[in-house]
Amino acid sequence: MTTEYSARHLSVLEGLEAVRKRPGMYIGSTDSRGLMHCLWEIIDNSVDEALAGFGTKINILLHHDGSVEVRDTARGIPVDIEPKTGLSGVEVVFTKLHAGGKFGSGSYAASGGLHGVGASVVNALSARLDVEVDRGGKTWLMSFKRGVPGVFEDTGAPTPDAPFTPFTEFGEPALRPIGKVAKAKTGTRVRYWADPQIFTKGANFQMDDLIGRAKQTAFLIPGLGIAIEDSRGEETESHAFEFDGGISEFVDHLAPDAAITDVWRLTGTSTFTETVPVLTDGGAMVPTEVERECTVDIALRWGTGYETVMRSFVNIIATPKGGSHQTGFDQGLLRFLRAQVEANARRLKAGNDKLDKDDVLAGLTAVLTVRLAEPQFEGQTKEILGTPAVRAIVASVVSGQLKERFASTKRDDKTQTALVLDKVVAEMKSRISARTHKETQRRKNALESSSLPAKLVDCRSNDVETSELFIVEGDSALGTAKNARDSEHQALLPIRGKILNVQKSSVSDMLSNAECAAIIQVIGAGSGRSFDLDAARYGKVIIMSDADVDGAHIRTLLLTLFFRYMRPMIDAGRVYAAVPPLHRVVQINPGSKPNETIYTYSEQELHDLLAEFKATGKRYQDPQRYKGLGEMDADQLAETTMERSGRTLRRVRMGDAERASKVFELLMGSDVAPRKDFIVEHSADLSRERIDV
CATH class of the missing domain: 3.40.50.670 (Rossmann fold)
Known part of the structure; x- marks a missing residue:
């Protein structure tokens, strides 16, 4: 340490070097969670293509050597030269931070990728990454070692340890054609080996998380087929998902209880304006007011239970911590149902009490999706939507669509809406009753005791563990x-x-x-x-x-x-x-030796016991079949069912x-x-x- 501090003590990290130095800033952690986040970044690029209407198949392969490969049949990453950098589109995407087709260039109306760092971050954190692109009648290949483009001299199966020659300005082109394909065939294949210098020793791909995410995405994009193949074990494990029912089918899949309503779809589209910095041809960032379109699509239904199952998405990207869209959903739902309960207070016997959020969400299974260009997330992990205008749009769609449903004269709609109101009011009454009971219990002094049912035969001990x-x-x-x-x-x-x-x-x-x-x-x-x-x-x-x-x-x-x-x-x-026990068998012993009582717990056990008696010549009384506990003597019940030393519990x-x-x-x-x-x-x-x- 030194007290001297001048400009020469400052470090400037260029390009992907910053990612390797501070990976947690980009992927959250360097354990299994961060490893999975890298995989999501590559998969989501293919998903964004499918969301834009290109490509209907995505294949995810976990190879036995620890690498992972993502294949799609979309448009393929551009292979032509990007004019500002003089680099191919593939090299720009995989080596330049904050570069991509999702910054308002018109390539994507709505996408999950926003910051242009996903593919380049994965590249920086990989010991090796190979990308193949089918485009323009050719298959193009480009390889990277820890983010540096070059050529691996493989003698067999590809490996990160193969001799590597970095690309130089006067050497072999970094992106090179390796074959021909039909001109109509397009797609991208990305295979990478996570860098052991970056990720912790125990980090590995979580198959359950991958299956859940793939199934979820297949629900969100009807007609998209996603296949997973895991070759890491002795036997290959395969899974494939494709659903045509969209988020309505997703709600049925998620629901943990019996339904009291059908799956309702609430949809709507609205516009809003926001001020964003726009890069001019001269290189200046100018604040510009732009108009955005936000599409809302919600599927929901109430069930007989009290659990809430809620999934929210922005452009197919899950937002597990919610955000402005979920806030708008909660506000719109609560405001509308409060008004409905107040309007029907006499029939529902609701009094002057008001619903709260937990009352209306009890037993609700819902999938909320919004699609908009350039949404504002909080951080690269995209767990919370921050775009403020979305809240009012979602709330308006929820209240407006539910108003139409509750005003419907169809018999099924009238029956189901009445059941929803009955349920939320019952939840409100239950909550108020529980709160009143708790307050009553708090007011009791030490000399008072709660009134338990008279038919309870209680035990003397107050020890919960042994009672x-x-x-x-x-x-x-x-x-x-x-x-x-x-x-x-x-x-x-x-x-x-x-x-x-x-x-x-x-x-x-x-x-x-x-x-x-x-x-x-x-x-x-x-x-x-x-x-x-x-x-x-x-x-x-x-x-x-x-x-x-x-x-x-x-x-x-x-x-x-x-x-x-x-x-x-x-x-x-x-x-x-x-x-x-089901049966009681008394074995008759010879002489003065007392008889022996044997209990059996199934028909097969009784059959085997009697067969043994016959084979050994033992005498016994006719078996007694217990059809009720009341037929047993107290000592028999204690010995077989209640005493801890001899009983069997399931x-x-x-x-x-x-x-x-x-x-x-x-x-x-x-x-x-x-x-x-x-x-x-x-x-x-x-x-x-x-x-x-």
Whole structure:
């Protein structure tokens, strides 16, 4: 260190050198996330071509040597000479920062690329990059090593370690033809090897992220086919996506619950003016007022659940952190539905309470897309849209299109709009009720206790970790379980018969159902989006139903309740199903030796046990078949089902919430036809002995 500081201490980084020195400024990080960002930059260039109407196929290949290749059938990068630099279009795109066809030159009406740094940044951060262009009846090739154009002398498969000769002004041209193609054939192929000097050792391409992004893009551009081929493992993994339904099909794909409305499309186009610097022929930047066109396309639908699934895009580029377009969507939706609730307050019994954003977004699945030229993003990662005028345009489209929908005289539209208003008001009431309950609980002093259902047989311990709540079927099972339980740690809650099927019931119906309300009240953590796992009163919730068809149905109904309204309990692995025995077999021992009791838990297990007895000549009493927990003695129930030392519990897991939701909807939803098809298809797999007839 020195105290001297003069101009000679300043560093000037030229061209791509700045990218290699500070890569995080351009790609966010140098781990897997940054590696994937580089791949998005190359893919998005092909996607912008498809968005502009050129090219219908994009292929992404992950090679076994760690390189990645992106192919398209678009116009191809220009190969002619750019007049200002004297370089070919390919060299300009891959070596010059802030160079490209997306600065208002007329090549793209709307694109995701804006700053002209994507391809050049990837080039700078690659140990090797090869680009082939089919254009003008020829195939053109250009190669780079860490951003420097030149020629690799490959003796076999291409590799970054091959001898490399940098391009010189008087040497071989950097862009050279290597073959001929049909004049009508155009396209670009980019293959690159990420530089290990830049990226961390553990950085690799994330296949799940790549598949998700490819599928998402195929939804957003109907008719575009995107194929992925991963050859890094022992076996090649392939995926292909192409959708014709656009964002309406995307919404159906994303939705986690049963629908209460069809997918609605809200579209509109408007213009706005903004002042931008324009480069004149003389090289001066002059502030100029230009008129922009903004196209809005939204697909949305409400479902029976309370989760919100929202995806927003600007020119096909995802904006996970929102921005002005999403703000306009939220404002337009909330303002319109507030007005509708106020106009129908008497029918909806809404009082003077007002909706908030969470009320209208509950159960909503929506895809919001806007397209405009030169949008203003916050940073190169393009996660937030900053163009201010878009907010008012989106809000206007949302409120205007919904006004037409709610004013429609069609029967389906009237039914669905009424269901939407009922849902958002029910969410508002639920929110207000939960807030009132929390305030009431805060006001209680230490001498007061909350009023739990009278039928709850609680345990003495207040230790959540060791306490268990058994939900039992009927009073007869309750009587046996009372004598079988460990009263210090095990609580009992009886339910009468089959509870409400919450999969096809509204929130208000669920809350007004005595059995559902009792379960939610006893667990004490709320329901829906207000559920607080830390407030749950029991460490385990164990469903203990009879080992028959009705018991299985009751267990399914209870699991549906937990899945829909107390899902964090399942996520945390705190919901279990008891496994009571199906049979009791008494083995008769000779002499004074006491008889031995054996429990079996399936028909096959009983069959194997009896076969063993016959083979060994052992005597036994006729097996007893338990059809209900009430048939068991307390000591038998304790020994087999409730005592921790000898019982078997099945933990309810939910590794894939989306798949689980679809299964719940198939088995418990209001749409009968798919369920009927499922039953017919799998009827041959059903054992007649399992049916109580």
